[in-house]
Amino acid sequence: MKPSNLNFEFNYIKSFYLTLFLLLVTLMWPYLLLAQQVDSAQKRPKLGLVLSGGGAKGFAHIGAIKVFEEAGLKFDYVGGTSMGSIIGGLYALGYNSDEMMRIISNQNWSHLLSDRIPRRYIPIEEKYNADRFVTTFPFRKRKIQLRQGLYSGEMIDLLLAHYTSQAYLYDSFSDLPLPFLCIGTNLEDGSSVILDKGILHQAMRASMSIPSYFTPINIDGTVLVDGGVVNNYPVQEVRDMGADIIVGVDVQAGLHRREQLTSMTKIMEQITAFHRTKANILGKEKTDIYINPEMGGFDMMSFDANDTIIKLGEAAARRELPRLKKLADSLNAFGGGNDRKLDAKPLDSVFVASIQYRGLKNVSRSFLEGALQFEAREWIHMDEITSGILSAYGSGFFESVKYHFLPDIEGVVLVIEVDEASSGILGAGIHYDSDYKVALLLNATFKNVLYKGSKLFIDLNLGENSRLSAFYLIDRGRKPGLGFKFSTFSLQFNDYDKDIIVDVFNTNQNKVEVFTQVSRRKTLQFRTGFEYEYIKLDTKLDGAFGADYNSYFSLFANWMADTYDRSSFPTRGIQFNLKAKYIIPVAQNWDENIFSNALMFQLKFNKNTPLSPRSTLQSGFFAGFTIKDNLPPPQHWFILGGQSQNTYYDGFIPFYGLRFIEEAGLYTLVGNFAWQYNFHRKLYLSLKLNLGVIDSDFEDMVKNFNPIVGVGVALGYDSFIGPIEVSLMGSNQNDGIMSFVNIGYWF
Numbered sequence: 234m235k236p237s238n239l240n241f242e243f244n245y246i247k248s249f250y251l252t253l254f255l256l257l258v259t260l261m262w263p264y265l266l267l268a269q270q271v272d273s274a275q276k277r278p279k280l281g282l283v284l285s286g287g288g289a290k291g292f293a294h295i296g297a298i299k300v301f302e303e304a305g306l307k308f309d310y311v312g313g314t315s316m317g318s319i320i321g322g323l324y325a326l327g328y329n330s331d332e333m334m335r336i337i338s339n340q341n342w343s344h345l346l347s348d349r350i351p352r353r354y355i356p357i358e359e360k361y362n363a364d365r366f367v368t369t370f371p372f373r374k375r376k377i378q379l380r381q382g383l384y385s386g387e388m389i390d391l392l393l394a395h396y397t398s399q400a401y402l403y404d405s406f407s408d409l410p411l412p413f414l415c416i417g418t419n420l421e422d423g424s425s426v427i428l429d430k431g432i433l434h435q436a437m438r439a440s441m442s443i444p445s446y447f448t449p450i451n452i453d454g455t456v457l458v459d460g461g462v463v464n465n466y467p468v469q470e471v472r473d474m475g476a477d478i479i480v481g482v483d484v485q486a487g488l489h490r491r492e493q494l495t496s497m498t499k500i501m502e503q504i505t506a507f508h509r510t511k512a513n514i515l516g517k518e519k520t521d522i523y524i525n526p527e528m529g530g531f532d533m534m535s536f537d538a539n540d541t542i543i544k545l546g547e548a549a550a551r552r553e554l555p556r557l558k559k560l561a562d563s564l565n566a567f568g569g570g571n572d573r574k575l576d577a578k579p580l581d582s583v584f585v586a587s588i589q590y591r592g593l594k595n596v597s598r599s600f601l602e603g604a605l606q607f608e609a610r611e612w613i614h615m616d617e618i619t620s621g622i623l624s625a626y627g628s629g630f631f632e633s634v635k636y637h638f639l640p641d642i643e644g645v646v647l648v649i650e651v652d653e654a655s656s657g658i659l660g661a662g663i664h665y666d667s668d669y670k671v672a673l674l675l676n677a678t679f680k681n682v683l684y685k686g687s688k689l690f691i692d693l694n695l696g697e698n699s700r701l702s703a704f705y706l707i708d709r710g711r712k713p714g715l716g717f718k719f720s721t722f723s724l725q726f727n728d729y730d731k732d733i734i735v736d737v738f739n740t741n742q743n744k745v746e747v748f749t750q751v752s753r754r755k756t757l758q759f760r761t762g763f764e765y766e767y768i769k770l771d772t773k774l775d776g777a778f779g780a781d782y783n784s785y786f787s788l789f790a791n792w793m794a795d796t797y798d799r800s801s802f803p804t805r806g807i808q809f810n811l812k813a814k815y816i817i818p819v820a821q822n823w824d825e826n827i828f829s830n831a832l833m834f835q836l837k838f839n840k841n842t843p844l845s846p847r848s849t850l851q852s853g854f855f856a857g858f859t860i861k862d863n864l865p866p867p868q869h870w871f872i873l874g875g876q877s878q879n880t881y882y883d884g885f886i887p888f889y890g891l892r893f894i895e896e897a898g899l900y901t902l903v904g905n906f907a908w909q910y911n912f913h914r915k916l917y918l919s920l921k922l923n924l925g926v927i928d929s930d931f932e933d934m935v936k937n938f939n940p941i942v943g944v945g946v947a948l949g950y951d952s953f954i955g956p957i958e959v960s961l962m963g964s965n966q967n968d969g970i971m972s973f974v975n976i977g978y979w980f
Contacts, residue, residue: 251543254592264572276565277568280476280477280478280560281313281478282311282348283480284312284313284321285465285466285483286459286466288534289534289535290533291484293482295337296543297526298320299550299782306560311324312323312415314395314461314466314467315465317439317482318416321413322433322977323577325412325574326400326577329575329576329783337539338540340865343536346384347633347653348386350798352799353755353806354753355627355629355797356755356789358704358708360797365662367662369658371654372656372659373656377753382445386447387633389441390633393438396579396638396671398579398580400865406430412474415437416467417450417459417463418463419442420458420461424463426457426573436449440459440460450890466481466517468517468519468520479850483517486523489950500797524550529916580615581887582615583612583643584612584643585610585646587610587646588646588647588648588649589646590710591648595685596651597686599627600630601649601651607621613684629679630680631654633653637648639928657678659675659685660674662954663677664955664976666975667973667975668877669696669877669879670696672695673717674692674693675692675693676693677691678691686707687708688704689706690702694980698724700720700723701883713750716748716762719744727894736772739771740768742767746764749762759791759792760792762788768783769781770867783866787816788815789815790813798841802909804911810837818831828865831869833865835884836855837854837855839905842957849910850909853904854902855886855902855903855905856902857901859885866898868882872888872896873896873941875887875973888941888964889923890940890942890943890945890965891964892967898927904923904924904925905921907921914972919947919948920946921962923944924943944964946947948960954976955976955979957974
C-alpha cells in the first residue's frame with residue numbers, strides 16, 4: 234500500500250474517534266452536571282459556634298457547651314468576644330466543659346481581677362508597703378499621671394498563658410484543633426479587629442481588656458481594648474470563616490432601663506453597649522439557633538457566682554436540646570465532621586533552648602534573671618515558670634512581666650516581655666482606730682534611685698500622732714544589701730491606774746538607722762546594724778520630767794520571716810521575729826543616772842492553721858526579757874494594751890481587754906489564740922483570747938504569778954480600703970466591756 238493511502242486511513246480513523254468522543258460528551262453532559270449537583274447537595278454543611286462577651290455572665294457559655302457535647306454537635310469553627318473569647322479559645326484547644334468548670338471554680342476571682350499576687354512572692358520590705366493604699370498614681374518624667382487602667386491584668390494573663398501553653402505550636406488560629414477567632418477594638422479609631430493569628434493567650438487577653446479596668450494590649454503595633462465595645466457577638470466573622478449554620482450563645486441583656494442603672498458596673502455595661510446594639514441585632518438575625526440565658530440579677534462583675542451562672546447557661550441550652558439533637562443528627566448523617574478529642578491539658582514542662590528578654594531599660598538583666606531563678610538549656614516545669622514570673626512581678630520593678638513560647642528544633646524559645654514600672658508611684662491611704670484616731674497616709678515610692686535595684690519609700694502620716702519616715706534599700710537579693718532609715722514622730726498616750734488616767738505622756742522622737750541585710754525567697758530576712766535616737770518624753774503633771782532631748786545608741790540583730798497569705802484576715806502562714814538589741818545612753822543630762830546600758834531580747838511568733846475552707850485557728854506568743862540589773866529607757870520597755878498593729882516601737886504588744894499602753898515591764902510572756910470564721914463572702918467573725926504576764930522584775934513575775942486574761946469578739950469586713958473591724962472585749966484587769974474600732978489598712 235502506498236504511503237499516501239496509509240496517511241489517509243490514519244487520519245480517517247482519528248477523525249472517527251474524535252467525532253465519537255465529542256458525541257458521547259454531548260450526550261453525557263447533562264448527567265455529569267446532575268451528578269455534580271447531587272454531590273454538592275450531599276456535602277456536609279459547616280457548623281459555627283459564636284460566644285458573646287459579658288464579663289462574668291460569659292461563664293454561662295460553659296454550661297451551654299456541656300449541653301452541646303451531650304447533643305453530639307461537632308463544630309467546625311468557633312468565635313467569641315471578651316469572656317466569649319476566653320471560653321471559645323479554651324474550647325478550640327480541646328478543653329471540655331467539665332475541665333473548664335474546674336478551671337473557673339478553682340480561681341480566686343477577686344485576686345485575679347485586682348492583680349493581687351500571692352504574698353509569698355513579695356519581698357518582705359514590700360509586703361508592708363503593698364496593702365496600705367486606697368489609690369496610687371504613677372510618676373513619670375516628673376509628672377503625676379493617671380493609669381491606663383485600674384489593673385494591668387497580670388494575673389489574668391498568667392492564668393491564660395498557663396492553660397494555653399500548648400498553643401505555641403500554632404501561629405494561625407485556623408490551625409487549632411477547632412479553628413478560632415476573637416474580636417478586639419482598635420483604641421485609636423474604634424474599629425473592630427479580627428484576632429486570628431499570633432499568640433493565643435495575648436489575643437484572648439486583648440479581647441477582654443475592659444476599658445479603664447484593664448490596661449490596653451499592644452499587638453503588632455495596634456493598641457487594643459475589649460472587642461465588646463463595637464462587636465460583642467461576631468456572627469458574621471464566623472460565617473466568613475466558612476460556617477453555613479450558626480449556633481450562638483448570647484449573654485447580653487440589651488440596654489438597661491433608667492431605674493436599673495443603680496451601680497457603677499451597670500453604668501459601665503450601658504456605656505459600652507451603645508455602640509454595639511446594631512451589630513447585636515444583625516448577629517441575632519444571622520443566628521440559626523439562638524440561646525440567650527436569663528441572667529437575673531447577675532452582672533459583668535459577678536465572678537463569685539460562677540457556679541450559678543454556669544447552671545443558667547446549661548438550663549437555657551437544655552431548653553433547646555431537641556433542636557440541637559435534631560441538628561446534630563442531620564449533620565452527622567453526612568459523615569465526617571470535626572472528630573477531635575476534648576481532652577486538652579496545659580503543658581507539664583518544656584525544654585528551654587534559649588531565653589529572650591524584651592523591654593529591659595533601667596532594670597539590669599542580672600536582676601531579672603535572679604528573680605526568675607531559671608536558666609536556658611534545661612527542662613523547666615510550668616509551675617517554675619509561673620513562680621519565676623510572679624517573683625519578678627512581685628519585686629515592684631515591673632508594671633507587667635509576661636511570657637510566651639516560640640517553637641525551636643530542640644524545644645522552645647522562652648520569651649520574657651517586661652514593662653518596667655514608672656520611676657515613682659504616689660499613693661494615699663486613710664485609717665482610723667480607737668487608739669491612734671484618724672490618719673491620712675501620703676506615700677512616694679521610687680525605684681532605681683542612685684543605684685540599680687534600689688528602693689526609696691517616703692511616708693507622711695498626717696493625724697493626731699503625725700509621723701514622717703524615709704527608707705532607702707539597695708536590694709541585692711542573696712547578696713548582702715545596704716539600708717538606711719529615718720523617722721520622726723510624736724505620740725501621746727495615757728498612764729492608767731485601773732480605770733483612772735493618772736498622767737498623760739507625750740513623746741517626740743527622731744531616729745536614724747543604718748543596716749545591712751540578706752533576704753531569702755522573699756519570706757526570710759536577716760538584718761543587723763545600728764540606730765541613733767534623739768528623743769524627748771514629758772508629762773502634763775511634771776513638766777520638768779524629760780524636758781530635754783536625750784540620745785541613745787543601739788546595736789541590733791534581727792531575724793524575721795513572713796509567709797502570711799494576706800495581711801488582713803490571714804488564713805495560713807507564719808510570722809516570726811527574733812530581735813536582740815544593746816542600748817547605750819549617750820546623753821549628758823538628768824537621765825544618765827537613771828538609765829544604763831541594756832541588753833534586751835524579744836521573740837514574736839504567730840501561726841495561722843486552716844481548719845476548714847472557712848475557719849482558721851490563729852495562735853502565737855510574744856516573749857521578751859532584759860538582762861538582769863539593766864534599765865533601758867522607757868521607749869524600749871515591753872508594753873501591753875490596745876489593738877493597734879502599728880509598730881512605733883518594737884515592744885508594743887496588742888492585748889485584748891487592756892487599754893492602749895496600759896501595762897509596761899522589762900519581762901513579759903504573752904500567748905494569743907483566735908478562731909476566725911469567714912461566714913459570708915468578705916465578712917469575718919473572730920473569737921479571741923489573750924493570756925500574759927508582765928513585770929519589771931523577773932523574780933517577782935515568777936514568784937507572784939498573776940496572769941492577765943483578756944477575751945473578745947470581733948466582726949470584720951475585708952473592704953477595698955482595708956479591714957473594717959468592731960471589737961468588744963474585757964479582761965480580769967479592768968471592769969466592764971471595752972470597745973475598739975479599726976477602719977482601713979494599718980500604717
